[in-house]
Amino acid sequence: MxxxxxxxxxxxxxxxxxxxxxxxxxxxxxxxxxxxxxxxxxxxxxxxxxxxxxxxxxxxxxxxxxxxxxxxxxxxxxxxxxxxxxxxxxxxxxxxxxxxxxxxxxxxxxxxxxxxxxxxxxxxxxxxxxxxxLTRRFSNATRVLKKYVGDGALGEVYLAKCGYLRRTGIPGMGSWFTTKALAGSGAVFDIGVHALDMTFWIMNDFKAESVYASTYAKFGPRGKAAGDWGKPVPGGPFNVEDLGITLIKMKSGATVYLEAAWASFAPKAEFYVHLLGDAGGLDYPAMNLITEENGRIVTRKIECEEKEDPYLxxxxxxxxxxxxxxxxPITKPEEIILLQKTLDAILESAEKGGEVKVH
Ligand SMILES: NC(=O)c1ccc[n+]([C@@H]2O[C@H](COP(=O)([O-])OP(=O)(O)OC[C@H]3O[C@@H](n4cnc5c(N)ncnc54)[C@H](O)[C@@H]3O)[C@@H](O)[C@H]2O)c1
Missing domain, CATH: 3.40.50.720 (NAD(P)-binding Rossmann-like Domain)
Structure with missing residues (x-):
């Protein structure tokens, strides 16, 4: 008692x-x-x-x-x-x-x-x-994938591809969302951050060496591809990217590819993370584990119910x-600082053209 x-x-x-x-x-x-x-x-x-x-x-x-x-x-x-x-x-x-x-x-x-x-x-x-x-960390699937990688199911992870692609999803057209001084960046900071953080967190590696990025604004400046999120401000600025792609070289030698689009003619709107290791691969959101069994490549479905709302x-x-x-907190300071440093380097690389060190 x-x-x-x-x-x-x-x-x-x-x-x-x-x-x-x-x-x-x-x-x-x-x-x-x-x-x-x-x-x-x-x-x-x-x-x-x-x-x-x-x-x-x-x-x-x-x-x-x-x-x-x-x-x-x-x-x-x-x-x-x-x-x-x-x-x-x-x-x-x-x-x-x-x-x-x-x-x-x-x-x-x-x-x-x-x-x-x-x-x-x-x-x-x-x-x-x-x-x-960083809400993606609170989904059951993310935690399950992190455990697979942590337990060594993939061996050494040397390539990750991740993306958050929308077709018509520019938030708050003309509002703070599309104003560089107020948002910092467009699709990269807004939604790319989710895909990148989820990938780094699953890999348990936030140490990027350098990035090579390009950003584009092909829809927003024409007032096209507005989405449902945020409140539009008619006549407001659009001076951020509506698509960003990046190749990130990690200090470990691994490579991470990130793509983020608020607007695009992508084959489909999707949020994905694919990891390749020397002993296996993971495919999210399919939740497939690709591995070797009896000399053959097998694809196994990881049963993983999303029991609770990640925001809760x-x-x-x-x-x-x-x-x-x-x-x-699950969002450790050292991880979040490195995550933001990588995001900063992505913008710098896109602006300058060419590779930029993450420092
Ligand atoms: N974790 C997620 O999944 C997720 C999803 C959506 C948005 N977000 C983030 O949440 C933040 C807000 O996004 P949102 O979509 O709700 O934007 P929003 O524009 O809908 O809401 C922002 C609110 O802040 C108010 N505001 C502005 N300046 C203020 C001030 N000085 N004092 C008090 N209130 C003020 C505005 O009036 C508005 O109501 C952004 O940083 C966005 O990236 C995260």
């Missing part, structure tokens, strides 16, 4: 959450918090009063703020979700950490690696947790694992 008491106390606690940014993904996060008995959304913030009104009506949240500093002043806000345009990830995360809040910050981590380093330094100094919303698993990791159980 004596031993059970602290255990019960940990699990009885409810974490007060403040959500900053109530756009598309902010609403997902509010919804997932409401599904967790360990979390309570005590305040939300958005500069758009219409967005606040919608959240108040839909989720019955009373404490609404237009200035995030006011939300950070609230004592019952213990944790903050930063679901803001990319250029606000670093400054708002840093302010929240300094105010003593734990933070779940959306992807891409920030506009550049320098900002990401500052976010993690602040997290360490403040003694507060910082999780980055992500929120549970933040609230329960990181805050209540005081465990370390």
């Amino acid at each position: 004596f031993l059970l008491k602290p255990f019960i106390m940990i699990y009885m606690k409810t974490v007060g959450v403040g959500v900053i940014g109530c756009g598309s993904i902010g609403k997902y996060h509010i919804d997932r918090c409401l599904k967790l008995s360990e979390a309570k959304v005590v305040a939300v913030c958005d500069i758009d009063k219409e967005a606040l009104k919608e959240v108040k009506e839909k989720f019955k949240i009373e404490n609404l703020y237009v200035d995030y500093h006011d939300l950070l002043d609230k004592k019952d806000v213990e944790a903050v979700v930063v679901s803001l345009p990319n250029y606000l990830h670093a400054p708002v995360t840093i302010d929240a950490l300094k105010a003593g809040k734990h933070v779940l910050c959306e992807k891409p981590p920030a506009l550049n690696a320098k900002q990401v380093e500052e976010m993690f330094v602040t997290s360490k100094k403040a003694g507060r947790k910082l999780v980055i919303g 698993v992500e929120m549970r990791h933040f609230i329960v694992d990181c805050i209540l159980k005081d465990e370390e």
